[in-house]
Amino acid sequence: MTEFKLNRRQLMKTLGAGGLAMSAGNLLAVGAAISQEGRTLRIRNDGDIRRLDPATRGGWYDETIMFAIYAGLVRYTSGDEWGWQLDAAESIDDSDPLNIAFTLRPGIMFTNDFGELTAEDVKFSYERFLDPAVNAVYGSDWVALDSVEVTDTYSGIIHLKQPFAPLLTSTMPHASGLIVSKAAMEASGSPNIETDPLACSGPYQIGEWRPREIIRLVRNPGWTGPEPYYDTIEILPIDDLTAAETAFDAGDLDVTQIAVNSIVTRDPEADNLVVKPALAYTWLGMNVENEKLQDVRVRRAIQQAINPAEVVLATFGEAVTPAYGVVPPPLLGARESNIYGYDPEAAQALLAGAGAEGLSVTLSFGGDPDLLIAAQVIQAHLAAAGISLEIRSMDGATLTAQQQDNEGGTYKEIELFFSTFTTAPDPSWVTEWFTCSQVGVWNFQRTCSEEWDAQNAAAAEETDEAARAEMYIDLQNQLEETGAYVFLYHGVNAWVSAPDVDPAYSADAQWALLRDFTGTE
Template sequence: MNIRQHGAAAVPIAILAVALTGCAASPQPSPTSTPTDLTVLTPEATGDVDSVTWGLSGNEPTTLDPILVGTIGQNTVVSNLCEGLMQVQPDFSVDLGLAESYDQPSPEVYVFHIRPDVHFWNGQALTADDVAFSLNRNLDPASGAVNGYQYAPVQSIEATGPLDVTVTLSEPNADILAILAGLSGAVSQRSAVEAAGADYGTPAGGLQCTGPYELGQWTSGQGIEIVANDDYWNTDLTPHTSTIHFDAIVNNNTLTSALLSGDLDGAYAVPPAGINALSKGEGTLYFGNSTQYFLFGPVDSSGPASDVRVRQALNLAMDKSSFVDRVLGGAGAPMKGFVPPFAFAGNPASAALLSAYDKLPGNAAPDIDAATKLIEEADLSDTSLTIAITAGDQTALAAATLMQAAGTEIGLDMTIEQLQDTQIFDLFFNPDARKDVDLLATSGYYETPIFLSYTGTFVNPDGLVNFIGYDDPDATAKLHDALTATDPEQSAQSYIAGQDIWQDAFLTVPVATQYERLYLRDGLTGVPATQAYVSYPWAALLGATS
């Protein structure tokens, strides 16, 4: 999982997304029609383009160092510059990247064979030492690697030949290839990193990678430019567009207006509030699957939300369809569990996983009578609950307001408390802070399909966000079997068996998954419409329609 927004290397910030970053999107009336046509890839480009100006939603990146990037805006840029041994594909599957193949002499050992024809932008050849050095940065707590926690199963990463890298795990891990496909697994040139020191990935220190684009002019406050790499190794991803200039725009209304006026040629993550206007613009608005999710997580082990009947009742009472229509502009779907279904899509056993997800009980429309009965059964001595959101986050406020209304209907007294970033962050590490909060409005996304590891943060007794003390040995065992299985189908069956156990516990109150929203001006095409772009070199496919 990954929406890495801020600091701590040991924290999977996907879970802290609402907590640490406010989304400025305001709730809007439902669009005239619900976006239901989902696209994986836009039509293939057949012509070249000299330059494109692309919009980034949010602040300008402060770093492009692959192990430090943590926002959608940063990922949007770096995914075209730096690449790893494995690569996420537009359909969210994982395929080979800088590795032309790999061997697995034992379930715990992977030997990656690096392509011999790869060069950094400065013309120097990629070596196994560069790869091992880059990956080992995630194992160094001093590096500040925001996804370093994902490498906990890794015992060692070594260059075992000029073009061979051996990754040794403490036990088999079904997520490891997906982990290596994320930007934390992207390769930088060792000498460049060591020469730049703390400035690596900044305007002062530059960047040195192997991707289809190389970093061009970057002056803080004036946007970021990337230019086509004429010596790129992968001829299937030879760029159609020579230069791309990224403009970061914080205000959603400004972003929408710039797309409509033609000041921007395209953007991912366009504001839900702009869906109606953009759908009527001269360009094309595409919708694609994503792993973006919204949910409410219980954080107090002794409050009302620690009672499973209260969580079940809130799940039944929440008007999830209203959230999708009114807040997401129709670009989403109610969610049945804490894992968004697109996270399963690229798995070799996706058919079984998605079928099991489809069979989970859903309640897009509220069932107030059933929810009220559960609250009566719980016989609470205190019916007051506090929902924490990040101050200024209008999307979280809209979700919390709907939850508050649902709670009122079933006999609960729910208060919304807007907290500052530091206060929200404190909830994750200070049990005393959690005593005053019952539910945390949470959103995030997965950069790669690591739903197994993500599930563990809720299910395992020591899981990062298992604040209510959930401990079911059968569920833990099934998840461990899924994570350590070497056969994808076996892993899927173990996961499904475990899902049948933890689903009934409602470790979260799931709300919705959000579709990706891509806007392209007339004449541009080629790029993925799914959220896989945060790890895939999408810009290499961007070109003209003729």
Template structure:
């Protein structure tokens, strides 16, 4: 998403389960004549939403991609949510919280009368069960490949407590709980709005062995819990997952909040953008995300409801420095000068996309208006390549990895983006060997192994904090980027613990300049994702961080 990552991620589910998507159906077999959740018989309460890919996991703690999180946001809730239409934290299962001045202690007052879908009470003990679950992960569960967000943000486990951000969780009665940290983490509260840190039923996780994961980093397998028995406190309950076809959720009859109009959600996978548009036009779905740039104007003209999110994304071309050629800063600088971002945006990215100069949007604290940039200059690129020893007779040759059959908020059409960029690189003499993978395999390859070259990826911000961008990308050694830069890692660790916003902002501006001159990759653009809906959708709760719960959708029929 975000990511956001709601970016990315997806995993091979045990038992072969792997689906995810929201497909909205107007077919009689999908949309019925039952009363909606509000009792209004005039509104069709079945909502079909088309997703671009399968989810990787029904357990959000072991997920990192937007399609998994879109489903999990309906089933699960965290202690912290977001203010509607923003990336800022707001109370959810925690009605309030108090943080110590030193940032090492946070006390939450919990909402009363809430139960998980399996009937287990939500209380302070349940909160601590979730925190302690993450902290006690071992092996593959504790790896970047599987427990991505906890690995990135909390940095350590019971097995290496000296590196861990988390220290302990202590209940004080049923409705008060204190979480203590070993080190300051200024983004702790907003980070809890991530679906990965949603509250899950301790009973269901134990019964269905939620942490019983296996396989390898390249091909992990998930538990019975993650493939068919999720239990949260959210407004919708999991009913069925037909792998490769659809996921069905139904309204939670015991939900503590407002029910909304939709009493059944069907998430159907339609990986092709043209097929998603055609499904909407035919009335077989109610809506879809990641509308192709060429389709937006035509759908709007035909009367469909179009909704755009503010750009809170980053699309980038990453340089994996495990590749010897990419360890040369001259090469990385040359590749930066070879990229024409303006042409890329005008040719294949949505209207409203902004050109990127650094690895986070301008709206995030610490964005540097004076950062070093590498404006398109093919002659300069050729000069630097020659200085690095590459000529027409001895060209720089690189593997170029990209995903296929998927759309992401930051990357609506990977094949088109690859084509534009590989052509631009070819114009300065770089030979690219294309390697494509399906999305799940692509993420396993680029995030969990060193076996890739330059590659396309990106991020949808999960919450409004610089650490959610720079810290996630460059906070420590990573298989994706393949470099060791202790100076950068230390600077980011220091900045994430600074409570004073002005002081922290100055540090992050310096870090953005450090990243720009180190050149781990090319920040390309901040695409503005667009959604399209049937005219019966009067409003949709668009969120810059994709925090969109379907109880907030307003329907007219």
């Protein structure tokens, strides 16, 4: 075996400055037009808004905005430990796990003259996840819901059909627990919210949106909760972390996430550096409906031709450790080893048995400099097993759109791809994306097993933690057996901010909790 060694610093210098210069130039043009009146925070988001609907949202790029413009009964606390606090609710009583009582704070007003937030809005918001017309992408968050009973204007009871362990860890404090206006939704005539939130109930509302340029949040004058520090938050959707870091250094951003490889280059105090273990999971996926990858022997060959430990070391040094599944530590159900290890000779034998010698495949991913390094390491690994790999770095939103192109069928052209998903602090939120119902939605491997789905549903209902952990380990074992997954790493989240900013992040620093940001003045 030939040992693959990579100088990360040298490789970063070879990534090319042309695209970066264009991105930074566009950003400066946007920044030149930004008003500096009042307290303004300028922050990078890794994508533009797609769907501001709690039931069908696109991902954390939407959730960052949604946590600022909508209220939920409860919401996540900032800091180093996962927890929740009251938000729109004045009280929550979960002493009966099947009947959760709540009382709202009076006087929370929706924008656009849609009135006061009441228990009817809570009922509408949560029960719509069960409505087939909504086609809720996040329907599994409320799979245990039976109904919401309204007992008076501000009070109600959430009735569950069976125990649901993730309710107060990854459903109610998360975006699926956000409350929308029943009146606004009915007036719209649509079962879904798109990029117009219709009515906001949080401390901020959208003042301006220029697609792919800027999302400007301004204060919601009807907000009666704790007053946020900033008058305006300007969110710039920048996919490229290197471009975002350049903008931060130029003073055009106050806050940005940075690539893991940049951590060692930053001054922890001057850059207000925050680094936290990520509740995230990155893997190499294989599209089982692609004609080259329909044979499990071919997928297994790719799986065993890649050395994840070497990929992670070359990409991040010792800042990140390899993953052995999709469930990240410290969540219950995290695995400690893989079933199929690195074995290039076994990979070659599998290819020969499948008649796939001389295999050539393409690896697609969004514009992440860390993933580019990982891709080049994997390219060398696959070459050693006789597999030619083409690297295709592209716009992340464009890749996702192709993976979700179920009608046009262009998803079949995708072969290998990197995916990074973030999660809430419960393993059910990790595995729900690999079900049959998620094929072509977020399950881009397109693996499907009704038996697996049933076991996954049962795991969410199990209340014994030891038994539940074993169930999630077995679910990951089955994913690995499909050959369509190469687990890579869970990683860390790293942020820098200006000296006059006191930032607030979720416990894993995946989300910037915008309403909790303050200044140091």
